[in-house]
Amino acid sequence: MKTPKYLVPDLYTADPAVHFFNGKLFIYPSHDVESGIPENDNGDHFDMRDYHAFSTDDIENGTLTDHGVVLDVKSIPWSGRQLWDSDAAQKDGKFYIYFSLKDRNDVFHIGVAVSDKPEGPFVAEDAPIKGSYSIDPCVYEEDGSHYMYFGGLWGGQLQRYRDNKAIECGHEPADNEPALCSKVVKISSNMLEFAEEPRDLLILDENGEPLKAGDHDRRFFEASWMHKYNGKYYFSYSTGNTHFLCYAIGDNPYGPFTYQGVILTPVVGWTTHHCIAEFKGKWYLFHHDSRPSGGRTWLRSLKVVELEYNSDGTIKTIDGLME
Ligand code: FUB
Helix, strand or coil, X not given: CCCCEECCCCCCEEEEEEEEECCEEEEEEXXXXXXXXXXXXXXXXXXXXXXXXXXXXXXXXXXXXXXXXXXXXXXXXXXXCCCCCXXXXXXXXXXXXXXXXXXXXXXXXXXXXXXXXXXXCCEECCCCXXXXXXXXXXXXXXXXXXXXXXXXXXXXXXXXXXXXXXXXXXXXXXXXXXXXXXXXXXXXXXXXXXXXXXXXXXXXXXXXXXXXXXXXXXXXXXXXXXXXXXXXXEEEEECHHHCCEEEEEECCCCCCEEEEEEEECCCCCCCCCEEEEEECCEEEEEEEECCCCCXXXXXXXXXXXXXXXXXXXXXXXXXXXXX
């Protein structure tokens, strides 16, 4: 599949997370809706209320089964508003959705919901994960241990925290200071808590220096994803206001990581978000754009395209406007 294919023609879906569960590829996206809320830098116009899950065993033809609503904001005991990006994981026959949601004070946290089946329905815990903040959880599993990567700037509220504590007035560092980082934390064996304090996931430049806050073309903004290829760890993310999907390579799940380049150039729409998964011997980039909605940035559509590596392990850049 050398050209991108839209996956869900009858629903607006975004922020994909993809996993191989029970012999199939399961896709857990955000479900975009027309909220009527004017667009702003806080992302208030992304007022999503539920998640659908999809599965397939034929991604090349893009034939998906829609399992319907698997989690609804109304069933989450601590919910305020805005069900943003999520991810899923499995352990010991149970399945977990980790999701971004604002509480009733309009503060984002990460929640978890549990099911016996990957297609749900999922039942949310009574409270968000203790010590969680900001948005965009990505859960990476290795040898039975699960690591969560999370965080997002601006509407995602990451600039309101330093050292895992809320600060008086949220702000980004000065341009010549180190950029704010995605966070990485090990999940406890019951899958419902953090097993430790979240750590900074450092991204270094070609001189071994942390990327600077003013380096908007390369610094982390949101949309963390982790995958492993040929024994190396690939951390990928969005640069937000410069609209690139970039990646950095490291030797272990905690990093540090060294910046490598761009996976996907800007798409139609403000946000760009993705995940990377291997299926039947090929690697795929799942992502979204706003072309089908005529550029309405809050109404996005899931896409998939094959991802290719060079022989040195670098990723071939994909044109975000390719049709
Ligand atoms: O879908 C809402 C937000 O937009 C996500 O959480 C971000 O990653 C961006 O895609």
